[in-house]
């Protein structure tokens with residue numbers, strides 16, 4: 001049965017501008033899609049592109065939405081091209097929420113990692129996160145002076161609780177020499193893994209690092225495209241895959257791919273509002289994970305609280321997640337596409 005399709009744009013300021021290896025970032029733009037059945041029931045999906053991670057630009061997502069007919073059937077929803085991964089994610093998750101609202105989510109308690117800011121503020125943040133019960137923490141590195149960041153490592157580790165583990169995320173900012181120095185510094189320490197040590201495209205060096213050191217490596221930006229993920233899976237990357245469902249395309253396709261290859265995966269957020277974050281967490285809840293903490297430390301990142309998913313704390317109950325109702329996000333978004 002076809003459903004009615006509508007879309008609206010949103011622009012959301014972050015609570016604090018974010019310093020990343022890609023620069024300072026102060027707001028997020030995206031598109032909400034709404035599917036409404038004949039019964040009047042509706043479901044939202046979120047398109048929140050990050051072209052720096054290889055997704056379509058916002059303009060391409062808007063052009064796609066503008067060209068869609070007012071009524072959609074399942075074939076149209078499943079036929080969104082792979083070149084528009086964020087549109088695919090939004091339409092598929094909205095469709096499934098509308099058509100299969102009672103689709104059971106496996107009952108699980110999923111651990112979450114706390115996200116630590118770059119630089120010395122990480123030490124204080126790790127102390128606070130430990131007090132809240134987090135045992136896995138992720139620290140953004142590759143932002144400031146490299147040697148100064150490495151000198152901070154023992155202090156960040158000292159703030160972890162007993163049995164705690166630290167993930168480092170370089171966002172591809174290191175060169176080979178820096179990556180080697182970090183891997184030497186991590187030797188024998190409770191480092192769960194290092195995420196994206198080298199830029200996308202440095203494939204041979206990252207493979208050499210993965211086999212030369214005991215600390216595990218993870219790929220994030222390198223596997224953001226479904227095609228690249230497939231390529232690394234086929235090749236047999238010996239490390240971990242960080243997947244951002246909201247940027248990765250079809251949730252169905254991604255879940256099948258990682259099950260087929262028995263890939264070791266950490267699911268991660270990409271600064272989504274409550275709509276996209278909940279949908280991305282539901283993808284993670286349906287995957288067969290090996291107990292690694294989810295990387296959803298960006299929950300609560302928006303200044304307008306109504307856009308944020310409630311903070312789940314150090315453990316996420318999938319029952320809680322399934323019960324969460326979306327807030328008035330459609331009403332907060334704008335029916336007029338931005339002209340800029």
Ligand SMILES: [Mg+2]
Nearest residue numbers: 169195196220
């Ligand atoms: Mg990352």
